Amino acid sequence: MSQIPSELKYVSTHEWIRMEDDGTVTIGITDHAQELLGDVVYVEVPEVETSFASGEESGVVESVKAASDIYAPLSGEVVEVNEDLADSPELVNKDPYGAGWIFRLRLTDSDELQDLMDAEAYAELCEEEA
Template identity: 55%
Template sequence: MSTVPDNLRYASTHEWVHVEDDGIATVGISDHAQNALGDIVFIELPEAGTIVNSKNEVAVVESVKAASDIYSPVSGEILEINEELLDAAETVNLAPYDGGWFYKLKMSDAAELDDLMDADAYIEHCDAE
């Protein structure tokens, strides 16, 4: 059974967002997602400064099974990427909600959060897949 923290919002494509009071969002992929992907071996991340739109491809995860696109759950400017993942992609398997975060972004439209799921809805979404 995968872990689904209550304090995050989730996209149907299995990314999570954590938003601080200052409007800075941290993005990663869910425990359910890392489990389905299998061992992750490489991650391609965007450069800081990149402007991304929600639901657009922003990163690529290469696992032992396949290459998978990661879609940004919210729009904004990338402030920082998790450079540790470039050399230690397996961190996403081990700690998808902590050390395995992908990037931080300055949100341009806080209303987009309303389109994302809370933990209960996301659990239902995963069960239905």
Template identity: 55%
Template structure:
């Protein structure tokens, strides 16, 4: 079973969210998702200032096996991107909940449909 930090929130498309002190959310893909992808070789990041609806494509993570869209887990505006991923995309594999974060987003309204660690763990085990 993949490591699922209890202090984060999750969505069923396998992104995680961490609320920051200023109200922004840091977003990345879960350990479960990166393990299914395999070795990450490229990350397409959103532009700072871009606005997304919840569930919109906000980027792409490409691995040696597949490409997977990264969805905005909440409605809001991108405030920062992890430009380190442009040169070292493998950070998503080595540290998905830390240095492998993808973007920060300032929410527009209260996020809904977020899962806690237990609900996300159940989702992952239901997928087989």
């Protein structure tokens, strides 16, 4: 069974969201998503200062099996990307909720936070998809 940390929020496209103390959010793909992808060989991160609407394509994760789009789970502006993924894309597999994070957003609409799933709802979604 995949790890689903209870302190994070989730969306149906398998991205996780962590609220940071400075008001930004950190985003990555879930343990479940990286398990389905297999060995990650490349991560295309968005450019800093790029703005996204919720649900918009914001990057790509490529594995030995497939390529999968990453979607912005919330509307906002990219304030930081995980530069380590350029040389070590396997961090997404090894530590999807830590060193394998993908980008950080400064939100433009905090009301969207209400639409996110908690860990229990995300676990149910994963079970339904299995």
